[in-house]
Structures are given as C-alpha cells and as structure tokens.
Amino acid sequence: MTEILSTQNAKVKEWAQLLEKKHRDKQGKFIVEGIHLVSEVLRSDWDIDCIVYDTEKGIPAELREDIDHYSGGAQYIAVSEAVLSKCTDTKTPQSVFAIVYKRNSLTERLLEINHSLVMVLDNVQDPGNVGTIIRSSDAAGATGIVLGKGCADLYNPKTIRSTMGSLFHLPVIESDLSELLPVAKQKGHLVLSTSLQASQSCYEFDFTTGAWIVIGNEGKGISAEVSELVDQHILIPMQGQAESLNAAMASTILLFEAMRQRIS
Structure with a gap:
C-alpha cells in the first residue's frame, strides 16, 4: 500500500492529465470513477494499473470481494480528498477510482x-x-x-x-x-x-x-x-x-x- 497526500505529486499530475483525451491517448490509460464502475472493471479481464482510494475512508467494503478475486497486479494507493478532487470528473469527488489500461484493437x-x-x-x-x-x-x-x-x-x-x-x-x-x-x-x-x-x-x-x-x-x-x-x-x-x-x-x-x- 502506498499513500499520496499532495496534489503536486508527479503521479497525481499524471492521473489528472487523463481527464483530457490527448493525455489518455499518450499514456494509453483512462480513469474509471466510483464504486460501481471500479467493481465492474475488477470483475472483467481488463488490465488495471492502480486502485486509488480515500485514505480516511479506506477501500470501500463493497469492493473487498472483487479485489480478493482479481488476479491482476494492480497497485493500491491511498490519497487525500484533495487528490481525489483533482483527478475526478464528477462535481462530488468519488471515494475511489481506478487507472485502467486501454485495450489493443479487437x-x-x-x-x-x-x-x-x-x-x-x-x-x-x-x-x-x-x-x-x-x-x-x-x-x-x-x-x-x-x-x-x-x-x-x-x-x-x-x-x-x-x-x-x-x-x-x-x-x-x-x-x-x-x-x-x-x-x-x-x-x-x-x-x-x-x-x-x-x-x-x-x-x-x-x-x-x-x-x-x-x-x-x-x-x-x-x-x-x-x-x-x-x-x-x-x-x-x-x-x-x-x-x-x-x-x-x-x-x-x-x-x-x-x-x-x-x-x-
């Protein structure tokens, strides 16, 4: 487990850039926000870079079972509410988001x-x-x-x-x-x-x-x-x-x- 509290952290800046298409294309990644969508991607065969969650609230209980069954190598990172707010698109910041790799063409x-x-x-x-x-x-x-x-x-x-x-x-x-x-x-x-x-x-x-x-x-x-x-x-x-x-x-x-x- 890693903890990041500053919005000036280099990794946080990379995540925030994913709100723009040009950076999603450049990094080959995108953001999935909220418990429901993070659960869906955990239960899929998509590759997850990391799961980011509120350090004060911890990993949502609703995701525990999905995380236990996920076979990928995602990193789990606790962050401050300010970081969550900077990296998410919704007006009310979600307590968890995932950084997911784009897929090769099917x-x-x-x-x-x-x-x-x-x-x-x-x-x-x-x-x-x-x-x-x-x-x-x-x-x-x-x-x-x-x-x-x-x-x-x-x-x-x-x-x-x-x-x-x-x-x-x-x-x-x-x-x-x-x-x-x-x-x-x-x-x-x-x-x-x-x-x-x-x-x-x-x-x-x-x-x-x-x-x-x-x-x-x-x-x-x-x-x-x-x-x-x-x-x-x-x-x-x-x-x-x-x-x-x-x-x-x-x-x-x-x-x-x-x-x-x-x-x-």
Whole structure:
C-alpha cells in the first residue's frame, strides 16, 4: 500500500492529465470513477494499473470481494480528498477510482464472428448517447460496437459513466468506417441502417442472420460516405407526430427487436 497526500505529486499530475483525451491517448490509460464502475472493471479481464482510494475512508467494503478475486497486479494507493478532487470528473469527488489500461484493437476478432449483431456509430457526438448505446448493446446481447470518426471519445469520463460498466462486457473498437465497413462486407456481414423513406419495417427484417447496424449523427444522420456502404435500409414505424428518434433510443429499439428474434 502506498499513500499520496499532495496534489503536486508527479503521479497525481499524471492521473489528472487523463481527464483530457490527448493525455489518455499518450499514456494509453483512462480513469474509471466510483464504486460501481471500479467493481465492474475488477470483475472483467481488463488490465488495471492502480486502485486509488480515500485514505480516511479506506477501500470501500463493497469492493473487498472483487479485489480478493482479481488476479491482476494492480497497485493500491491511498490519497487525500484533495487528490481525489483533482483527478475526478464528477462535481462530488468519488471515494475511489481506478487507472485502467486501454485495450489493443479487437477488430479482427469482431470481423470473424458469423451472424454477428454489431452497432456501428457514425459521428455520434454526445457521450451520453454513445454510452447508452453501449449499455443497450450489452443488455441485448450484441456482439460488439464500432465507433467511427467523429464519435465522442470512448474513454471520456461521461461516456464511461453512461455505459454503467457495459464497456467492460463486450468488444468496443474505434475505427475508420470507410476502411472497416468494406472489409466487413467482404466477410459477409450485412450493413444496415434506418431511413424514413425505407419500405421495410424493422419488425419485418430478419435479424437472426446478423447485421452491422449504422447509427448516424444526432442532427445530420449518417454521412454520405458511409451511406454509400449501406446494403439495406429499414424503418422504425412511428404513429405520433415526432419527426425522429434520439440516436440511443433508435438503437435500443433495433437491438431489442434483434434480441427478441435471436432468442425465440
């Protein structure tokens, strides 16, 4: 066990830098805040650099069992409340956070899975939407997620909080869709998207054979470049006067219809 009380400590400065994307990219690490998310990462197969906790409160009792079963080599560091405040993104500092290593790309693994159900996000910029789609994908048993260029950073603290730990349950990769989708199509994956002009309802489409479902930007939809790579469009029927659905809501509807078909 190590104790750090000063906010001027070099390691603390490194942790605080992880609140910015450029430093997350440079260090290859990111921050996971709070008991629930730290528990989720401890129960996953992700590599943890260290667990940082309030020196006065100690390691939260809720994490004891997860720590006992964690087989990695994480360091445990007690810090002052000032350090916690400097290194976390929430208004009320969490009593514990973890520094986690980013993962190597799982692209090849995702491409080789037959009949896969993959959510593909094209320039979805809101961290809450990205995180919620990851969470819904996990709940519906999706195979994985692809974040294209322009999407909210996967390791943004707001994105991570919105996933509620689902980030650690299924493959999530970042890729250039103009390069990845043609390869997916060559591997036999159907690239699907929604359109108000489509004639086939999502409830009529057969999801049992799999699909890579493209969800576009909150205001502009999918880009012209990505649209050219879509094999088929389907419609989410609506009876009211709403013009369209939120990206996360539309994703959830499609995911759970796919789940219904795939488990029946």
